[in-house]
Amino acid sequence: xxxxxxxxxxxxxxxxxxxxxxxxxxxxxxxxxxxxxxxxxxxxxxxxxxxxxxxxxxxxxxxxxxxxxxxxxxxxxxxxxxxxxxxxxxxxxxxxxxxxxxxxxxxxxxxxxxxxxx
Amino acid sequence: xxxxxxxxxxxxxxxxxxxxxxxxxxxxxxxxxxxxxxxxxxxxxxxxxxxxxxxxxxxxxxxxxxxxxxxxxxxxxxxxxxxxxxxxxxxxxxxxxxxxxxxxxxxxxxxxx
Numbered sequence: 001x002x003x004x005x006x007x008x009x010x011x012x013x014x015x016x017x018x019x020x021x022x023x024x025x026x027x028x029x030x031x032x033x034x035x036x037x038x039x040x041x042x043x044x045x046x047x048x049x050x051x052x053x054x055x056x057x058x059x060x061x062x063x064x065x066x067x068x069x070x071x072x073x074x075x076x077x078x079x080x081x082x083x084x085x086x087x088x089x090x091x092x093x094x095x096x097x098x099x100x101x102x103x104x105x106x107x108x109x110x111x112x113x114x115x116x117x118x
Numbered sequence: 119x120x121x122x123x124x125x126x127x128x129x130x131x132x133x134x135x136x137x138x139x140x141x142x143x144x145x146x147x148x149x150x151x152x153x154x155x156x157x158x159x160x161x162x163x164x165x166x167x168x169x170x171x172x173x174x175x176x177x178x179x180x181x182x183x184x185x186x187x188x189x190x191x192x193x194x195x196x197x198x199x200x201x202x203x204x205x206x207x208x209x210x211x212x213x214x215x216x217x218x219x220x221x222x223x224x225x226x227x228x229x230x231x
Binding site: 111 | 149160161162166207216217219
C-alpha cells in the first residue's frame with residue numbers, strides 16, 4: 001500500500017513565524033503535490049514537484065515555498081505565517097509523467113495537517 | 119479559465135441510488151478522477167475515466183463525456199458509510215510533459231437511514 005505521511009496532524013503557530021510542513025512518501029513516486037483545502041473552495045494547488053530539486057508553481061503559490069532535496073520528501077515552507085494561511089494542508093504523490101491513456105497516475109494523499117496561525 | 123462544477127450537497131436514503139454530476143472547463147484534459155473524502159480524513163481514489171463511457175467498479179460507476187465536459191459518479195445500494203464528500207478532479211497536462219490536477223469544491227453526500 002502506498003503511504004504518504006505528513007509530519008503533524010495539528011499545528012498552531014503565531015503570525016510571523018516560519019513554518020515547515022513535511023511530507024514523506026514510500027512508493028518512489030516522481031511527483032509530489034501540496035494543496036490547501038478550505039470550506040467552499042475545495043483543494044487548491046500550491047506547488048508541485050516532478051523530480052528532485054524541480055518545482056512548479058500551482059494556483060496559489062504566494063506566501064509559500066517548497067523544497068525537494070530527496071525523492072521521498074517534499075517540504076512546504078511558510079516564510080512568515082499569516083492568519084489567512086490558517087487551513088488544512090494536504091500532501092499527495094503520484095507516479096511518473098502523464099503517459100498513455102492507460103496511465104492512471106493516481107494521486108495518493110496524506111492525512112493532512114490542520115494549521116492554525118494566531 | 120479553469121472551472122469544475124459540482125453540487126454542494128446532496129441527500130439520499132440508505133439503499134437508494136444517487137448520481138453526483140460534475141461539469142468541467144479546462145485548458146487541457148488527460149483524465150477525470152473521483153475521490154471520496156470522509157470528514158477529517160484524506161481523499162481516497164474511487165474511479166478514473168479518460169475515454170467516453172461508463173466505468174463500473176462494484177457499487178460505484180463513473181461516466182464521462184469529453185465532448186460535453188461532463189461526468190457523473192453513480193453510487194448504488196447506498197450505505198451509511200457512503201456519507202462523505204465526493205471530489206471531481208481533472209488532470210490537466212502542462213506543455214513540459216508534467217501535469218496538475220484541478221479539483222472541484224466537492225459534493226457533500228448525506229445518507230439517511
